[in-house]
Amino acid sequence: MTDAEATRHGPGRILILVYGVFALSATARAGVQIATEFSEAPIAYALSAVAAVIYCAATFALARATKLSRQVATVAIVIELVGVVGIGAFSYAVPEDFPDATVWSHFGQGYGFVPLVLPVLGLLWLRRTA
Numbered sequence: 001m002t003d004a005e006a007t008r009h010g011p012g013r014i015l016i017l018v019y020g021v022f023a024l025s026a027t028a029r030a031g032v033q034i035a036t037e038f039s040e041a042p043i044a045y046a047l048s049a050v051a052a053v054i055y056c057a058a059t060f061a062l063a064r065a066t067k068l069s070r071q072v073a074t075v076a077i078v079i080e081l082v083g084v085v086g087i088g089a090f091s092y093a094v095p096e097d098f099p100d101a102t103v104w105s106h107f108g109q110g111y112g113f114v115p116l117v118l119p120v121l122g123l124l125w126l127r128r129t130a
Contacts, residue, residue: 012125016062026055033048044099044100047083057073088107
């Protein structure tokens with residue numbers, strides 16, 4: 001097993017599973033919101049779609065487990081962390097722009113704060129398996 005492949009073994013499997021669940025749920029939620037209610041909260045729903053793309057990229061990159069995919073996973077997870085912290089703070093500062101929740105609003109409160117913890121765990125796992 002190469003260092004790159006280590007991302008998908010042991011606890012990495014659980015990490016990939018959780019990222020996969022978030023990729024699927026964020027994609028489904030964003031799709032429904034954009035298709036049916038986009039005019040009600042365009043910023044929130046567009047950000048849900050961005051989060052979905054990032055979760056998908058991280059999931060596939062972690063599962064692929066090559067040297068290049070580790071780099072892609074690292075970039076995706078860093079963007080995810082910046083996004084959840086930035087959007088989390090912004091959603092408290094300007095709540096009128098978030099009449100409906102997103103995955104990252106209020107630091108992922110609607111998802112048990114998992115969106116805030118997940119990128120930290122992802123980066124720690126990537127570092128551990130480097």
